[in-house]
Amino acid sequence: MVQGKILGREDIGDINLRATLESGQTFLWQQSEGAMYTSQDEESPWYVRVFDNDVVMIKQENNTLEWKGTTKNVTDIVTTLRLDDDLQSIYSSFPDEPVIQKARQAYPGLRVVNEPFFPTLISFICSTQMRISRIYEMQSSLRETFGSPITFDNETYYSYPNPSTLAETTEERLRDLGLGYRAPYVVETAEMVANGRLTRDDITGQPYEDARETLTQYVGVGNKVADCVLLFSLGYLQAIPLDTWIQKAVATYFPDCDKSSYSATSQALRERFGPEYAG
DNA sequence: GACCAGGTAGCAA
């Protein structure tokens, strides 16, 4: 085991690990003891995640992040949590309105994550018409059924399955895991990635709106899921996932941005919040 | 037992 602390960055104090990892942007982390969304303790728990073949655990202690794991490479943590983002600079690009200030103050240190493409794609295909807690359960099931086991500290964790692994399984097996009607979407999308018909590299070079359109070629991916993938894994910080809750908030607080179509509302919001960091 | 949950696909107008 190796361990250490991430220190020396002025902006470490601007992260709230719990808010960032439990806000439904990523379903790849788990609390080391017990499921997500259960602990109400003030003290930060350890969060565990498998990166490729390594187990990494992190925990917040005030303005530092403690970590331990099977590797001393902590760049994955910095990248995943986007610790190099200057939050104050991003905040200052937003319109100076009471609602925005209130939202920021409600969750100081809440960051946008940057997770790997394929797990994010599958996670959000699974997310439709589903409670957050069940999305976690489905991703856990996928890891434990199709991932590779890795032992650390006498516990076994599982990597996220590869595209080819999910492409080769059957719809029925995924239905047995409780994926419901999303099961064929997962298999078909995994096939598209595995056989190279549409991959991450086909998307990342495109301007935002083209990238969103391209993503919807995957089965089970509409505008909302596409925006989640763009924002949480491909670095398109202008992508705004318009789920039911955000749409209600837009209708209430920014009615002039509430247009008749998804893309029109999306565009109006980017004009209001800026072309770079609207997401 | 009805209703709902981070939407999307498929189809008709």
Add this chain to the structure above:
DNA sequence: TTGCTACATGGT
């Protein structure tokens, strides 16, 4: 384009 509806599963 826009407007329906079916869709699996589990929790309340």
